[in-house]
Amino acid sequence: MIDLALLRDEPELVRRSQIARGNAPDTVDAAIESDRSRRTALTAFEELRAEQNAFGKLVAKAPKEEKAALVAQAKQLADRVKQAQQDAGAAAEAAASALERIENVIIDGVPAGGEENFVELRRVGDIPTYDFEPRDHLELGELLGAIDMERGAKVSGARFYFLKGIGARLEIALMNLALDKALANGFTPMIVPTLVRPEIMQGTGFLGEHADEVYRLEAQDMYLVGTSEVPLAGYHKDEIVDLDAGALRYAGWSTCYRSEAGSYGKDTRGIIRVHQFNKLEMFVYTTPEAAEAEHDRLVALQEEMLTALGLSYRVIDVAAGDLGSSAARKFDIEAWVPTQGAFRELTSTSNCTTYQARRLDVRYRPEASPDAQGEKVKTANVATLNGTLATTRWIVALLETHQQADGSVMVPEVLRPYLGGLEVLRPLGWVADADTAQDAADEGAE
Missing domain, CATH: 3.30.930.10 (Bira Bifunctional Protein; Domain 2)
Structure with a gap:
């Protein structure tokens, strides 16, 4: 894949490269958006996972009479974490697919066209x-x-x-x-x-x-x-x-x-x-x-x-x-x-x-x-x-x-x-001239 920092910071450079290669320029927009969605989904997952870890410690320290309710909440949180993880995985796959369509950025001076x-x-x-x-x-x-x-x-x-x-x-x-x-x-x-x-x-x-x-x-x-x-x-x-x-x-x-x-x-x-x-x-x-x-x-x-x-x-x-x-x-x-x-x-x-x-x-x-x-x-x-x-x-x-x-x-x-x-x-069977051919024939007869 190309440098993500380059894609985010200089999208026009990447877009010009894609156009010069004969690729659709909207591939760049799709890659930027999919990268943004991937990062958003990953952040949401990591925040929920951090919340889950903190809540787990709270459950561990809670009085016995409060544990049942907290455990139920923990299960609901776990389900949300699992869904967020799946969403992050799907977003990562979509981003990888979109980024795969962005070819290496050409060097200045490379002629455009086919x-x-x-x-x-x-x-x-x-x-x-x-x-x-x-x-x-x-x-x-x-x-x-x-x-x-x-x-x-x-x-x-x-x-x-x-x-x-x-x-x-x-x-x-x-x-x-x-x-x-x-x-x-x-x-x-x-x-x-x-x-x-x-x-x-x-x-x-x-x-x-x-x-x-x-x-x-x-x-x-x-x-x-x-x-x-x-x-x-x-x-x-x-x-x-x-x-x-x-x-x-x-x-x-x-x-x-x-x-x-x-x-x-x-x-x-x-x-x-x-x-x-x-x-x-x-x-x-x-x-x-x-x-x-x-x-x-x-x-x-x-x-x-x-x-x-x-x-x-x-x-x-x-x-x-x-x-x-x-x-x-x-x-x-x-x-x-x-x-x-x-x-x-x-x-x-x-x-x-x-x-x-x-x-x-x-x-x-x-x-x-x-x-x-x-x-x-x-x-x-x-x-x-x-x-x-x-x-x-x-x-x-x-x-x-x-x-x-x-x-x-x-x-x-x-x-x-x-x-x-x-x-x-030399071609197979080649002889240089008539004299050489005669010499070859004489040698063969001896």
């Missing part, structure tokens, strides 16, 4: 051109023996696939390159659970309007994660973390699962939009004051990765209506996909401010002010951020960008150490 209303911040790299008809990533993957969609569908259904041979090696190389980048920048590597409890999924904000995109195991009441952001956000649930030495930075490597609800007919060819993929996700706990600078830092790391891989890309400031409930600001990086003639998302990084931490009760102790004079410092909610550092979809842009006329693919220099020095990915 998916198409993003703002392009910059482009990096030249759009690749070819003197041949470029193949798409699936055709290249099949030529290389790297991607098998047909058997993926046979085994698991549509939008599943096998990465095999050089395809499997390429993904592992990407992930290891990203892991080394994370390690060099102070991230702690994590292999995370991919099944989480409902309160963790709920706490990160993934069970709102997009809940149908999340896989649920009903018998176990568990959820499959669509990103390691979820378990990493829950890692410090109900804890007071120590930020005295700086931010806590984690790099979570996991398989991710997404039902892709509502995407019928979209990107059905290849591995752009699939139900299962691997990802290395950066996740940061920091102070609210440092969150925006940390956000820029995560974007810079992503750009370093894509530049090193020789990909052309653009950075966009995602519009408010496309942020998701948790993010106060999100930057996407989209790489050029030649056969689509378009930029497609490869990374996303979000500043969730204190929204997730408030729901998961993750706090820290701010530094005491100089005039605190030894007073115990109250805790405050941390800010959380997340960002992709590598994922399966990157293979799409890599294969298409670095393809050659004969169906081979040049390996970016930065990836070669992770592929045993391999410089070129």
Whole structure:
């Protein structure tokens, strides 16, 4: 949920955020009123309970001849307390429901509107051109023996696939390159659970309007994660973390699962939009004051990765209506996909401010002010951020960008150490020229 003090003190700010996201502004009025009703009901219950406690002491001290009448009064009071408790509980549930409709308050400067209303911040790299008809990533993957969609569908259904041979090696190389980048920048590597409890999924904000995109195991009441952001956000649930030495930075490597609800007919060819993929996700706990600078830092790391891989890309400031409930600001990086003639998302990084931490009760102790004079410092909610550092979809842009006329693919220099020095990915059965083919035939005859 959002900060209740912000809702009460600056309702217009919250209302503007809701409007920018495309939400009804009266959700703010409903949340304020439900919060007020909750507090009123709770106060009434607590006052009656205090009265009941005081009356109980009076009954205990009363003379024997007065006890019967007092006991009867005590029973009537107990009934009123019970009803007040039920009213307070109902008011709390109603308030929680109303507050759930208030998404994280966006940061100043986030563009209003929906998916198409993003703002392009910059482009990096030249759009690749070819003197041949470029193949798409699936055709290249099949030529290389790297991607098998047909058997993926046979085994698991549509939008599943096998990465095999050089395809499997390429993904592992990407992930290891990203892991080394994370390690060099102070991230702690994590292999995370991919099944989480409902309160963790709920706490990160993934069970709102997009809940149908999340896989649920009903018998176990568990959820499959669509990103390691979820378990990493829950890692410090109900804890007071120590930020005295700086931010806590984690790099979570996991398989991710997404039902892709509502995407019928979209990107059905290849591995752009699939139900299962691997990802290395950066996740940061920091102070609210440092969150925006940390956000820029995560974007810079992503750009370093894509530049090193020789990909052309653009950075966009995602519009408010496309942020998701948790993010106060999100930057996407989209790489050029030649056969689509378009930029497609490869990374996303979000500043969730204190929204997730408030729901998961993750706090820290701010530094005491100089005039605190030894007073115990109250805790405050941390800010959380997340960002992709590598994922399966990157293979799409890599294969298409670095393809050659004969169906081979040049390996970016930065990836070669992770592929045993391999410089070129060759189609299955490939031979360089006629002389090489003859030499191969002669060797086979010997």
